[in-house]
């Protein structure tokens with residue numbers, strides 16, 4: 150027989166427990182909502198004070214600035230972005246939703262020989278690229294970073310609100326160590342010699358960095374005897390970034406160069422493969438090109454074997470990579 154008086158005696162305790170659970174849930178919700186997301190924006194001005202010609206990033210016009218926010222306590226890259234230098238200036242946001250109180254540094258490099266434009270870029274940080282580092286130290290919390298010279302690098306201060314790191318071009322650049330931008334080799338081969346429907350056509354390639362939005366043209370191959378002329382394409386991938394490899398054959402399939410116009414568009418066959426090597430065996434896991442997979446952060450050198458398949462990706466998806 151139920152002891153009604155026992156339940157009545159316990160009711161206040163149950164109510165208190167329920168209230169405590171509700172309070173914990175409310176507190177958890179507040180903590181996870183992270184009010185006031187902390188972002189880091191990096192800008193390079195053509196004319197920030199002092200206004201002298203050497204302040205301009207013009208020597209890097211047309212080149213891509215790759216930026217990384219580094220947590221200096223752990224040494225880990227916690228954000229990446231990239232943008233192109235135009236008219237001696239740029240703006241990009243490598244850090245989003247950063248932890249309050251963290252110690253950060255911005256590393257960035259211009260890909261290519263200074264004065265050489267985009268043609269000297271190779272998509273990787275290496276010898277010849279100019280590199281800079283700036284500590285994030287906004288001591289007066291006005292949202293403007295107070296370490297703008299890039300050499301020497303100051304000690305970071307705990308970051309508690311969003312900051313703009315406004316730099317002017319510093320001719321004395323940090324000696325490239327590229328530690329924040331390790332890269333891996335991507336090799337692409339044709340296999341199967343079954344590209345015959347595109348014999349006589351030019352196959353053009355582009356690498357799409359999903360992490361930064363940067364699209365890099367990667368050259369072309371003439372299709373002959375069902376294979377690519379040189380059989381291999383070699384380029385670089387920045388560690389941690391996610392990529393698609395886009396390519397298209399210019400002209401009506403099976404007709405040689407009929408309607409080839411050096412433009413990616415209607416009538417051309419176009420493909421996209423994701424760069425993803427989940428088992429880290431060096432062989433790409435998305436080689437069929439029947440439909441693009443999901444790219445994963447690059448963590449090792451990757452090899453892609455391309456075999457022709459009749460089901461191709463709609464040029465609407467791929468052709469924007471070939472403006």
Ligand SMILES: [Ca+2]
Pocket residue numbers: 260261270271272273274275278
């Ligand atoms: Ca480079």
Ligand SMILES: [Ca+2]
Pocket residue numbers: 286287288289290291292293294295
């Ligand atoms: Ca400040």
Ligand SMILES: [Ca+2]
Pocket residue numbers: 399400408409410411412413414417
């Ligand atoms: Ca075309």
Ligand SMILES: [Ca+2]
Pocket residue numbers: 425426427428429430431432433434
């Ligand atoms: Ca694999």
